[in-house]
Amino acid sequence: MKLIAAGREDAATLAAIHATSFPPGAAWDADTFETLLELDGTFALRAGERGFILARQTLDEAEILTLAVDPAARREGIGAALVATALATVGAAGAKAMFLEVAEANEAAIYLYASAGFTKIGLRRDYYAPGMHALAMRHSLDIK
Numbered sequence: 001m002k003l004i005a006a007g008r009e010d011a012a013t014l015a016a017i018h019a020t021s022f023p024p025g026a027a028w029d030a031d032t033f034e035t036l037l038e039l040d041g042t043f044a045l046r047a048g049e050r051g052f053i054l055a056r057q058t059l060d061e062a063e064i065l066t067l068a069v070d071p072a073a074r075r076e077g078i079g080a081a082l083v084a085t086a087l088a089t090v091g092a093a094g095a096k097a098m099f100l101e102v103a104e105a106n107e108a109a110i111y112l113y114a115s116a117g118f119t120k121i122g123l124r125r126d127y128y129a130p131g132m133h134a135l136a137m138r139h140s141l142d143i144k
């Protein structure tokens with residue numbers, strides 16, 4: 001599977017994929033992706049127009065900001081490949097750990113992250129909305 005770096009010029013493509021995967025109130029628009037991709041340490045990888053991951057690295061810590069795969073292309077390993085490549089990218093750039101938040105009801109994503117090696121480190125109550133909690137997860141990249 002070919003994954004390529006996505007830049008500001010891909011903001012509309014990322015927004016279109018995001019809209020296939022999140023409800024209207026939670027989907028991010030192209031302006032949001034453009035703004036995020038201008039920030040130092042933020043990068044995106046995409047699998048054509050079928051999926052992408054957006055992540056950020058600050059010194060030795062990295063974070064997955066969002067991940068989406070078009071419903072028509074799910075369960076083909078795209079999400080796993082995006083997460084594995086993002087982990088390898090930040091690890092090669094000196095990150096010692098990668099973090100993320102995921103809705104505690106989002107079983108598909110939690111299975112994916114757990115199978116990629118992330119472990120639960122806590123619960124952020126009401127993170128998305130009242131009653132919608134997030135699991136915080138961490139993947140160590142410290143290879144001492």
Ligand SMILES: CC(C)(COP(=O)(O)OP(=O)(O)OC[C@H]1O[C@@H](n2cnc3c(N)ncnc32)[C@H](O)[C@@H]1OP(=O)(O)O)[C@@H](O)C(=O)NCCC(=O)NCCS
Nearest residue numbers: 021067068069074075076077078079080102108109111112
């Ligand atoms: C979560 C998401 C990115 C997974 O993408 P995907 O390309 O379908 O994932 P993969 O095919 O790489 O799946 C890898 C593994 O994750 C787990 N998994 C993925 N989807 C699953 C599901 N619906 N139910 C249970 N496990 C699932 C499985 O262990 C799977 O391995 P397997 O297919 O060999 O059993 C996709 O469902 C999505 O875009 N969801 C909506 C947006 C979202 O929730 N993003 C994450 C927010 S933090």
